[in-house]
Amino acid sequence: MADIQQLKDIVTQVRRDIVRQVHAVNSGHPGGSLGCAEFIVTLYNEIMDHNPDFSMDGVNEDLFFLSNGHISPVYYSVLARAGYFPVEELNTFRKLNTRLQGHPTTHEGLPGIRIASGSLGQGMSVAIGAALAKKLNNDDKTVFSLHGDGELQEGQIWEAAMYASANHVDNLIATIDVNGQQIDGSTDAVLSLGDLKNKFEAFGWEVLTIEKGNDIEAVVNGVREAISLSRKRKPICILLHTEMGNGVDFMMGSHKWHGVAPNDEQLESALAQNPETLGDY
Amino acid sequence: MKVYENTGNKDTRSGFGAGLTELGNKNENVVALCADLTGSLKMNEFANQHPDRFYQVGIAEANMMGIAAGLTIGGKIPFTGTFANFSTGRVYDQIRQSIAYSDKNVKICASHSGLTLGEDGATHQILEDIGLMKMLPGMTVINTCDYNQTKAATIAIADHHGPVYLRFGRPKVANFTPENGSFEIGKAVHLQDGKDVTIVATGHLVWEALEAAKELNEKGISAEVINIHTIKPLDEKAILDSVKKTGCIVTAEEHNYLGGLGESIARTLAQHHPTPQEFVATQDTFGESGTPAQLLEKYGLNAANIAAKAEQVIKRK
Numbered sequence: 264m265a266d267i268q269q270l271k272d273i274v275t276q277v278r279r280d281i282v283r284q285v286h287a288v289n290s291g292h293p294g295g296s297l298g299c300a301e302f303i304v305t306l307y308n309e310i311m312d313h314n315p316d317f318s319m320d321g322v323n324e325d326l327f328f329l330s331n332g333h334i335s336p337v338y339y340s341v342l343a344r345a346g347y348f349p350v351e352e353l354n355t356f357r358k359l360n361t362r363l364q365g366h367p368t369t370h371e372g373l374p375g376i377r378i379a380s381g382s383l384g385q386g387m388s389v390a391i392g393a394a395l396a397k398k399l400n401n402d403d404k405t406v407f408s409l410h411g412d413g414e415l416q417e418g419q420i421w422e423a424a425m426y427a428s429a430n431h432v433d434n435l436i437a438t439i440d441v442n443g444q445q446i447d448g449s450t451d452a453v454l455s456l457g458d459l460k461n462k463f464e465a466f467g468w469e470v471l472t473i474e475k476g477n478d479i480e481a482v483v484n485g486v487r488e489a490i491s492l493s494r495k496r497k498p499i500c501i502l503l504h505t506e507m508g509n510g511v512d513f514m515m516g517s518h519k520w521h522g523v524a525p526n527d528e529q530l531e532s533a534l535a536q537n538p539e540t541l542g543d544y
Numbered sequence: 545m546k547v548y549e550n551t552g553n554k555d556t557r558s559g560f561g562a563g564l565t566e567l568g569n570k571n572e573n574v575v576a577l578c579a580d581l582t583g584s585l586k587m588n589e590f591a592n593q594h595p596d597r598f599y600q601v602g603i604a605e606a607n608m609m610g611i612a613a614g615l616t617i618g619g620k621i622p623f624t625g626t627f628a629n630f631s632t633g634r635v636y637d638q639i640r641q642s643i644a645y646s647d648k649n650v651k652i653c654a655s656h657s658g659l660t661l662g663e664d665g666a667t668h669q670i671l672e673d674i675g676l677m678k679m680l681p682g683m684t685v686i687n688t689c690d691y692n693q694t695k696a697a698t699i700a701i702a703d704h705h706g707p708v709y710l711r712f713g714r715p716k717v718a719n720f721t722p723e724n725g726s727f728e729i730g731k732a733v734h735l736q737d738g739k740d741v742t743i744v745a746t747g748h749l750v751w752e753a754l755e756a757a758k759e760l761n762e763k764g765i766s767a768e769v770i771n772i773h774t775i776k777p778l779d780e781k782a783i784l785d786s787v788k789k790t791g792c793i794v795t796a797e798e799h800n801y802l803g804g805l806g807e808s809i810a811r812t813l814a815q816h817h818p819t820p821q822e823f824v825a826t827q828d829t830f831g832e833s834g835t836p837a838q839l840l841e842k843y844g845l846n847a848a849n850i851a852a853k854a855e856q857v858i859k860r861k
Contacts, residue, residue, distance in 0.1 A: 320617060320619050321618070322618060322619070326617070328614075368645060368646070369645075369646045369647060370645055370646070370647065378613060378614070378617070378642060378646045378648075379641050379642065379645045379646045380641070381641070382637055382640075382641045384606075385606075385610050385637075385638055385642050386610075387610070388606070388607045388608075388609070388610020388611050388613075388638075388642075389610045389611070389613050389614040389617075389642055390614060391610070391611050391614060392610065392611035392612060392613060392614020392615040392616075392617070392622075393614040393615070393617045393618060394614070395611065395614070395615055396614065396615045396616075396617060396618025396619070396620050397618060399575070399596070399597070399618070399620065400618055400619070402618070419604075419606040419607055419610065419638070422602075422604035422606060423607050423610065425602070425604070426601060426602070426604065426607055426611070429602075430599075
């Protein structure tokens with residue numbers, strides 16, 4: 264088990280990896296990636312029982328599905344730092360012939376990825392299927408998924424939400440990245456999501472909220488609590504409140520950095536705010 | 545001429561149901577999902593015998609495709625069941641991203657394809673599904689001709705790793721292929737030798753092609769008949785060998801002539817051996833309400849039209 268300082272060090276390095284990947288190709292999604300760094304680092308370094316010696320079926324392992332695939336930079340960084348593939352490969356992000364496609368895919372055989380995502384709204388269904396397969400296999404491990412809050416505007420999410428509670432998919436913990444932002448502006452301005460806690464509860468889910476989604480301790484405790492609530496005939500939803508662009512001051516508090524790369528000067532500033540901890544690739 | 549006997553009209557969807565039941569008993573990794581059409585897809589027997597491996601997802605086809613993709617992670621072989629329209633057009637992006645691009649071992653099983661769904665009309669009659677599915681990289685596309693072949697194909701696709709679209713239908717049609725016959729994905733079935741014209745058909749129009757060959761024979765025209773149950777990958781060699789002998793071809797399918805079997809064959813011929821071709825298919829139109837027999841007659845998807853097109857194409861040689 265990692266201690267909190269070790270997790271914080273990984274997060275700082277992951278932030279560097281995110282901005283460097285996006286800067287190198289002047290393309291990608293830094294805002295949501297930075298916002299979810301604490302959560303994904305926590306899953307892979309503190310919570311999940313997983314094997315970097317990757318097998319697609321992942322039997323007897325905890326599984327993670329990233330439904331909002333555009334935050335691939337954080338996912339790639341965490342997987343590389345966890346040993347799924349060489350960290351130097353982060354240099355190939357979004358470049359021709361890379362395994363690190365703009366949005367995650369199994370098509371190029373990148374270890375750690377079990378489904379393509381990016382076209383939004385599909386990951387909860389996939390996570391349910393994987394959770395059902397675990398039940399059939401008498402595999403008692405947990406399936407985690409992550410979704411953007413804007414992504415909840417897709418109807419398929421609610422088909423999946425209805426199915427998971429009706430069928431007691433209680434080995435599933437679906438986390439919503441509640442950062443209140445999407446490409447065109449705030450979620451309230453684009454299409455208000457209303458009261459998400461009430462919505463998921465009305466759909467039959469157990470809902471818990473992590474108010475400080477960028478605080479490692481709060482995330483660790485929140486996810487542990489979610490696991491303790493699982494296997495009680497209800498799927499679990501975590502409403503993870505994060506700040507888009509967290510850890511890079513000029514990216515925080517705005518939807519502007521959803522899909523925009525920093526220039527050279529901005530990169531320098533972002534890196535200065537996040538000193539190297541584990542070594543750059 | 546070889547004589548094929550219709551052992552009694554049967555619906556191809558029941559062949560699917562029988563194949564799925566048999567598979568359920570011999571392969572414990574086979575699971576089935578249905579979107580509120582269990583009776584229509586003849587999946588009841590599987591559901592009754594294996595309730596732990598049957599997932600009723602309700603009227604939520606997008607979710608069904610995603611769950612099926614997820615079930616493959618853990619080694620399951622999911623068979624999804626709904627009408628052809630809701631198996632393809634309604635969920636194209638889910639199939640594209642979560643199944644085809646992700647190379648997931650999902651078998652998309654589609655009943656009530658084409659006009660012969662009948663009275664429900666064009667909202668439910670898809671004539672574009674073969675085109676949609678064959679354009680997806682890595683997708684295998686199969687359209688079986690009768691009950692026996694549908695049963696055999698259902699069993700065979702479980703042993704093939706990768707996404708498959710299996711298309712069958714509602715009406716009772718001639719059952720003439722061997723009971724418990726073998727089914728080889730991608731391999732054309734040569735049914736009748738001939739020298740004047742090649743007739744290539746898929747689905748229940750294969751029987752109509754055999755009937756057309758009989759009519760033509762009475763007029764002294766010798767027609768070769770090939771059953772293409774696998775539209776992708778296409779058995780190009782079987783088609784090219786035949787047209788090199790006959791010099792012309794008629795293709796027959798219950799599908800739009802854009803995007804269907806005929807178009808795949810036209811592309812093959814254009815590339816390798818340009819040959820006059822006529823199409824028995826719908827002509828870029830939606831369907832409509834009517835009995836299956838009335839619709840097949842109105843849209844010319846029958847033996848009489850196949851024979852007429854054969855005579856036309858022979859004149860173009």
